[in-house]
Amino acid sequence: xxxxxxxxxxxxxxxxxxxxxxxxxxxxxxxxxxxxxxxxxxxxxxxxxxxxxxxxxxxxxxxxxxxxxxxxxxxxxxxxxxxxxxxxxxxxxxxxxxxxxxxxxxxxxxxxxxxxxxxxxxxxxxxxxxxxxxxxxxxxxxxxxxxxxxxxxxxxxxxxxxxxxxxxxxxxxxxxxxxxxxxxxxxxxxxxxxxxxxxxxxxxxxxxxxxxxxxxxxxxxxxxxxxxxxxxxxxxxxxxxxxxxxxxxxxxxxxxxxxxxxxxxxxxxxxxxxxxxxxxxxxxxxxxxxxxxxxxxxxxxxxxxxxxxxxxxxxxxxxxxxxxxxxxxxxxxxxxxxxxxxxxxxxxxxxxxxxxxxxxxxxxxxxxxxxxxxxxxxxxxxxxxxxxxxxxxxxxxxxxxxxxxxxxxxxxxxxxxxxxxxxxxxxxxxxxxxxxxxxxxxxxxxxxxxxxxxxxxxxxxxxxxxxxxxxxxxxxxxxxxxxxxxxxxxxxxxxxxxxxxxxxxxxxxxxxxxxxxxxxxxxxxxxxxxxxxxxx
Amino acid sequence: xxxxxxxxxxxxxxxxxxxxxxxxxxxxxxxxxxxxxxxxxxxxxxxxxxxxxxxxxxxxxxxxxxxxxxxxxxxxxxxxxxxxx
Numbered sequence: 001x002x003x004x005x006x007x008x009x010x011x012x013x014x015x016x017x018x019x020x021x022x023x024x025x026x027x028x029x030x031x032x033x034x035x036x037x038x039x040x041x042x043x044x045x046x047x048x049x050x051x052x053x054x055x056x057x058x059x060x061x062x063x064x065x066x067x068x069x070x071x072x073x074x075x076x077x078x079x080x081x082x083x084x085x086x087x088x089x090x091x092x093x094x095x096x097x098x099x100x101x102x103x104x105x106x107x108x109x110x111x112x113x114x115x116x117x118x119x120x121x122x123x124x125x126x127x128x129x130x131x132x133x134x135x136x137x138x139x140x141x142x143x144x145x146x147x148x149x150x151x152x153x154x155x156x157x158x159x160x161x162x163x164x165x166x167x168x169x170x171x172x173x174x175x176x177x178x179x180x181x182x183x184x185x186x187x188x189x190x191x192x193x194x195x196x197x198x199x200x201x202x203x204x205x206x207x208x209x210x211x212x213x214x215x216x217x218x219x220x221x222x223x224x225x226x227x228x229x230x231x232x233x234x235x236x237x238x239x240x241x242x243x244x245x246x247x248x249x250x251x252x253x254x255x256x257x258x259x260x261x262x263x264x265x266x267x268x269x270x271x272x273x274x275x276x277x278x279x280x281x282x283x284x285x286x287x288x289x290x291x292x293x294x295x296x297x298x299x300x301x302x303x304x305x306x307x308x309x310x311x312x313x314x315x316x317x318x319x320x321x322x323x324x325x326x327x328x329x330x331x332x333x334x335x336x337x338x339x340x341x342x343x344x345x346x347x348x349x350x351x352x353x354x355x356x357x358x359x360x361x362x363x364x365x366x367x368x369x370x371x372x373x374x375x376x377x378x379x380x381x382x383x384x385x386x387x388x389x390x391x392x393x394x395x396x397x398x399x400x401x402x403x404x405x406x407x408x409x410x411x412x413x414x415x416x417x418x419x420x421x422x423x424x425x426x427x428x429x430x431x432x433x434x435x436x437x438x439x440x441x442x443x444x445x446x447x448x449x450x451x452x453x454x455x456x457x458x459x460x461x462x463x464x465x466x467x468x469x470x471x472x473x474x475x476x477x478x479x480x481x482x483x484x485x486x487x488x489x490x491x492x493x494x495x496x497x498x499x500x501x502x503x504x505x506x507x508x509x510x511x512x513x514x515x516x517x518x519x520x521x522x523x524x525x526x527x528x529x530x531x532x533x534x535x536x
Numbered sequence: 537x538x539x540x541x542x543x544x545x546x547x548x549x550x551x552x553x554x555x556x557x558x559x560x561x562x563x564x565x566x567x568x569x570x571x572x573x574x575x576x577x578x579x580x581x582x583x584x585x586x587x588x589x590x591x592x593x594x595x596x597x598x599x600x601x602x603x604x605x606x607x608x609x610x611x612x613x614x615x616x617x618x619x620x621x
């Protein structure tokens with residue numbers, strides 16, 4: 001499909017890229033606090049973000065470039081089953097409404113930066129906290145790699161990805177530059193960089209979606225025609241459909257529920273949450289974040305439009321960029337590509353910061369250097385954020401893209417296994433720490449083995465994320481099955497361990513910590529009010 | 537030792553809190569019952585039922601979460617004032 005470089009689109013893309021790069025470096029000076037050499041400053045933006053900054057940051061964080069490319073790509077390939085992303089994001093908000101404010105409060109009260117910090121404090125168990133930290137890092141790495149896959153898709157369609165004949169260095173140079181720049185401003189500005197860039201990203205995305213959802217259907221003769229030709233294609237190929245069949249409904253529901261439970265277990269979601277200024281900011285956000293879900297739904301429909309527009313690509317990831325290239329005038333295609341490209345930078349930055357915080361707080365400080373000062377912590381975190389990105393880059397350049405996708409799939413299953421320790425811990429201290437560790441291990445092993453065993457027409461292993469649910473016989477999301485097993489094992493082991501009076505560990509939190517809000521006595525205000533400022 | 541928290545004042549389950557709970561549970565029932573919406577009719581401007589129904593639920597669940605949020609705020613304020621007396 002690459003017939004030469006699309007000059008106009010490329011110029012627009014580069015313009016926006018330079019713009020956000022400048023913003024990224026300037027972000028270091030945005031609402032800077034007195035003490036900039038602490039992890040609270042670099043890794044959580046001083047915990048000072050108000051409702052709107054948090055909204056952009058979380059939106060930019062959760063709805064990644066990969067989402068924008070992969071969700072419509074799934075619809076393009078299989079139809080209805082790919083639409084589970086919409087119920088998934090609907091269910092996320094009532095869910096986090098109930099537990100995130102508690103996590104915010106207890107984290108503020110005790111200065112927790114990561115979920116593992118909380119788990120260690122609540123259960124008095126470094127082992128359990130290490131398990132949560134390692135799971136978080138493992139699940140985040142391939143996610144960062146997939147952001148790169150998103151950028152690559154856009155570069156490919158613009159014709160700068162290089163054909164088969166160019167050598168690897170020239171071919172990958174644009175990606176290397178994009179990544180070098182990203183690494184540099186994340187290093188210098190911390191979480192403030194993606195927070196500021198998220199404004200540009202989301203504005204572009206909303207404009208592109210609004211235009212696409214009106215302009216493309218008009219060009220294609222309306223939704224009737226679009227769905228008719230999609231339906232024809234699915235009947236012809238015999239795979240997928242416009243509506244899920246009876247057998248696919250279990251898969252659809254379990255995928256939606258499992259993914260919703262998993263989303264806020266990811267370290268980057270928590271990092272963005274903890275950076276907010278108050279408990280109210282989070283609750284208020286659960287009522288405005290669904291705007292992104294609406295956008296995601298509209299975006300998903302682009303998959304059908306790609307079919308109707310006769311876009312034919314071997315790699316499904318290219319379907320949407322190719323649709324934009326075919327349908328839009330060059331300059332607007334450039335805007336759309338910039339939206340996807342910047343859409344990859346924001347989450348990649350937050351994810352690398354989140355993974356770095358986990359390493360610093362829960363591996364470096366807990367196991368290597370317990371007496372590390374805040375300045376040392378920040379330094380280690382900055383370095384690790386670089387390493388994490390280099391790792392992701394090697395992942396994408398060195399290995400087949402399917403490896404990254406397989407690991408991302410596994411990552412979702414894995415991260416869900418930290419749910420009992422984290423959310424369970426927020427509401428009750430009944431679970432025993434060793435039981436949680438046991439449940440986690442069983443869930444991890446079952447999930448990995450089950451996912452390994454799934455074959456698809458193109459892959460022998462990791463061919464999908466759904467398998468038969470033991471005992472029910474329907475096909476369902478492996479992550480959710482593993483999660484149920486995990487909870488069962490945890491409950492049984494807790495009963496056993498309590499019966500034999502196994503040592504329970506020290507809980508450093510108090511019930512009141514879970515409902516404390518900014519301004520309450522004892523809640524740390526990290527920033528003097530003057531610099532925290534008004535941010536609405 | 538009784539902790540002086542906002543949740544420990546007054547009964548734990550109140551009619552208002554039941555309503556809050558229902559608002560938060562409703563989207564789960566609606567979305568996980570896939571059989572209730574896995575069809576094409578009625579279509580809306582050419583978009584099959586399956587798709588527009590779920591998109592409509594984005595709006596409905598947002599409204600429900602907002603109601604839950606407002607009720608919760610009022611509940612907490614009432615409790616705090618009640619405790620101060």
